[in-house]
Amino acid sequence: MTATKNQFNVNEFGYYGQFGGAYIPEILFNNVEELKNNYLTIMNSQSFKTEFDDLLKNYVGRPTPLYLAKNLSKQFNTTIYLKREDLNHTGAHKINNAIGQILLANRLGKKRIIAETGAGQHGVATATVCALMGLECIVYMGQADIERQAPNVARMKMLGAKVVSVTSGTKTLKDATNEAIRDWINHAEDTHYIIGSVVGPHPYPDMVARFQSVISAEIKTQLLSCVGKQNPDYVIACVGGGSNAAGAFYHFLNDLEVQLIGVEASGKGIHSGHTAATLTVGTPGIIHGSKTYLMQTNDGQITEPYSISAGLDYPGVGPVHAYLFETKRANYLSVTDDEAMHAVINLTQKEGIIPALESAHALAALSQINFKPSDTVVLNLSGRGDKDLTTYINYLDTHTHAK
Ligand SMILES: *Cc1c(COP(=O)(O)O)cnc(C)c1O
Numbered sequence: 343m344t345a346t347k348n349q350f351n352v353n354e355f356g357y358y359g360q361f362g363g364a365y366i367p368e369i370l371f372n373n374v375e376e377l378k379n380n381y382l383t384i385m386n387s388q389s390f391k392t393e394f395d396d397l398l399k400n401y402v403g404r405p406t407p408l409y410l411a412k413n414l415s416k417q418f419n420t421t422i423y424l425k426r427e428d429l430n431h432t433g434a435h436k437i438n439n440a441i442g443q444i445l446l447a448n449r450l451g452k453k454r455i456i457a458e459t460g461a462g463q464h465g466v467a468t469a470t471v472c473a474l475m476g477l478e479c480i481v482y483m484g485q486a487d488i489e490r491q492a493p494n495v496a497r498m499k500m501l502g503a504k505v506v507s508v509t510s511g512t513k514t515l516k517d518a519t520n521e522a523i524r525d526w527i528n529h530a531e532d533t534h535y536i537i538g539s540v541v542g543p544h545p546y547p548d549m550v551a552r553f554q555s556v557i558s559a560e561i562k563t564q565l566l567s568c569v570g571k572q573n574p575d576y577v578i579a580c581v582g583g584g585s586n587a588a589g590a591f592y593h594f595l596n597d598l599e600v601q602l603i604g605v606e607a608s609g610k611g612i613h614s615g616h617t618a619a620t621l622t623v624g625t626p627g628i629i630h631g632s633k634t635y636l637m638q639t640n641d642g643q644i645t646e647p648y649s650i651s652a653g654l655d656y657p658g659v660g661p662v663h664a665y666l667f668e669t670k671r672a673n674y675l676s677v678t679d680d681e682a683m684h685a686v687i688n689l690t691q692k693e694g695i696i697p698a699l700e701s702a703h704a705l706a707a708l709s710q711i712n713f714k715p716s717d718t719v720v721l722n723l724s725g726r727g728d729k730d731l732t733t734y735i736n737y738l739d740t741h742t743h744a745k
Pocket of ligand 1: 463464538580726
């Protein structure tokens with residue numbers, strides 16, 4: 343039932359199988375070393391745990407509910423629970439990690455915080471915790487995303503963050519990440535870079551997964567009290583960089599009877615040239631400091647990703663997912679823009695919950711899986727749809743059939 347060792351966790355060298363590592367410029371070596379040498383000691387200290395747990399409970403609103411979605415269950419003829427990360431303060435799972443990293447930065451004496459953001463959720467989470475802790479906050483965001491996610495840009499500014507518009511490349515998440523790394527190189531001494539997903543050089547992927555692992559820890563406790571067993575048959579989550587999925591999978595990785603399903607964005611279709619389904623169309627390479635799957639041309643140029651969802655529009659994926667994919671411990675599906683939009687409307691009208699466009703990719707994958715009526719399915723609803731309302735309204739206006 344349970345695997346004997348933690349074969350799916352990072353090893354002492356920072357690798358998941360062949361994936362991960364820390365491929366960084368020399369100038370960042372000391373910062374990454376400092377983090378690597380301290381993160382576990384700090385995270386395991388009693389003072390850290392007390393402060394982290396208190397903020398998750400009283401500031402974020404955890405534990406988030408595990409909601410039995412009766413109408414959705416009926417539709418798919420199985421039992422579906424939604425893990426309600428959408429009910430977190432600031433509207434998504436990103437705050438779990440932002441709080442963890444700000445507490446860590448405090449203990450490392452860093453006074454200046456930088457972050458990259460795609461959908462703006464990580465930027466908002468970071469700006470929020472910086473306001474709480476009184477720290478300077480600079481958020482890098484692609485110009486295209488600034489236009490798609492105006493409400494989140496307004497929030498960040500209101501919270502006192504400086505939002506820097508990035509105009510290189512496709513003006514999206516990858517380009518914002520490059521710019522944040524450049525900033526870190528120039529301010530290596532006093533700055534902590536809060537990476538928003540399980541990507542980047544070791545120890546970030548492991549550190550972020552641990553902060554997000556509260557999701558699967560709660561699922562276990564909650565399932566035990568509502569169905570009398572800790573393990574579901576399926577855990578399903580969308581994958582951009584892969585942090586909400588890594589957190590939802592974390593405590594199930596060694597429980598091999600639990601099927602883990604990650605869902606990527608295939609944009610306009612896998613073969614359309616407009617996709618972000620990294621594990622489906624990508625190959626191994628190095629991006630943003632780690633070895634993982636990425637979308638690239640034969641000569642190693644990164645291919646521009648595309649998804650209607652700003653939070654999934656990334657050409658790489660966390661190294662843990664590359665490893666879970668190669669070892670087949672997890673399965674990865676993909677969902678198009680249109681399928682995701684239909685899933686938004688379906689959940690809204692069936693359960694009265696407007697999901698984030700990212701989370702809707704996980705919802706749309708429900709129809710690709712053959713569930714048994716006796717199955718227990720947990721779907722991680724990573725965020726709420728407020729930030730996507732403009733996209734939804736525009737879509738409904740141009741697709742009248744999807745009333
Ligand atoms: C950022 C975001 C994602 C994608 O990021 P992961 O690291 O893959 O979790 C998914 N859902 C929501 C709501 C987000 O804000």
